[in-house]
């Protein structure tokens with residue numbers, strides 16, 4: 001059976017975010033980790049999201065992996081391709097959004113794509129090409145301190161212009177306000193001028209609907225998960241989707257509850273603080289991790305003791321910008337990040353093997369490290385905890401219950417996310433309050 005949408009996500013939390021919105025809009029969606037090596041069963045699947053860890057790697061690698069994902073998705077008959085990146089446009093002047101979008105367009109033999117990072121439900125909007133997080137410009141939102149890709153410019157036409165040699169244009173709000181036909185005309189006009197990448201303003205869900213209608217025939221669209229919320233309705237109009245009930249049903253969960261947090265984003269820092277007022281937590285220090293095995297062994301011992309007592313436990317490296325800078329000053333940006341990511345991967349592997357069955361991971365890169373260490377290949381998408389963050393499940397060898405896993409984008413989720421996630425899983429899997 002052919003799929004309708006083939007998506008390539010540049011990180012794992014972003015992939016579940018997109019998959020979550022597709023499921024909520026009625027698509028049957030499978031998330032795979034990396035490009036599948038062989039055949040996989042795609043009966044009753046409308047969309048596949050291939051999760052890559054290509055946001056912060058060298059641009060050449062990101063291009064190569066994204067093209068491999070595209071080839072696989074096309075082999076599954078995808079009618080439309082979607083390159084998913086962060087709603088805060090996480091990238092640097094070296095890429096990877098520009099180089100990957102250029103390569104995908106070229107491979108698809110297409111001349112234009114759009115950039116729609118907005119996710120209004122989570123406060124990400126674009127006006128006159130400028131990205132806002134809530135009421136702040138991107139470069140004043142906290143994202144200017146991101147450990148790997150500090151976002152110091154909110155003007156996306158300018159940001160993308162530094163990542164590609166191709167012409168970058170804008171579809172501004174007045175065009176969208178005039179409707180889908182006017183938007184299509186504007187895009188065509190820009191294409192005639194040789195504009196390959198069009199940054200699209202988006203203030204609300206209605207703008208996303210206009211964009212989805214104007215873009216349903218584009219071979220490639222790019223952006224955040226907001227567009228993923230609006231496209232399924234257009235596929236339905238075309239008769240490409242069957243009506244399904246409960247696309248996001250989960251199985252009963254079991255096992256102890258662990259939170260691993262490597263995100264230093266503002267929302268996560270608040271969630272860590274909130275969790276620590278109620279439950280135990282161990283703070284990982286990247287400098288101590290780089291010195292040898294002792295610090296990690298202490299973290300493991302701490303987690304084991306509290307998990308054995310039946311408590312949910314948090315292990316976190318999340319720290320404010322000053323502490324992140326201090327660690328980076330000694331180890332360098334990459335080594336500091338790697339030290340934390342490696343530790344998170346080892347903690348996850350060991351503790352899941354020992355009986356953790358419900359795991360929340362905060363941070364995109366961190367989730368990539370954890371999911372890779374666990375060797376997870378596919379995720380079934382369940383109900384939503386907060387916008388952009390669903391519970392997911394994957395079979396776990398030797399256990400009847402699957403491993404329940406949440407990959408939380410750094411900046412998503414309410415203050416009580418870490419505690420509420422476990423309560424909501426209970427409700428979702430016992431049949432009450434399914435999202």
Ligand SMILES: Nc1ncnc2c1ncn2[C@@H]1O[C@H](COP(=O)(O)OP(=O)(O)O)[C@@H](O)[C@H]1O
Nearest residue numbers: 147263265317319324337340363364365366410
């Ligand atoms: N205390 C710290 N010092 C330096 N780097 C850190 C620290 N804690 C986490 N990191 C690194 O910061 C990066 C955070 O990125 P990520 O997990 O994608 O979070 P987010 O989703 O907020 O972007 C990871 O590479 C992580 O290992």
Ligand SMILES: O=C(O)[C@@H](O)C(=O)COP(=O)(O)O
Nearest residue numbers: 013014017086087364409410
């Ligand atoms: O679009 C988004 O904001 C998210 O889906 C996403 O990609 C977040 O990435 P991280 O904050 O790095 O988890």
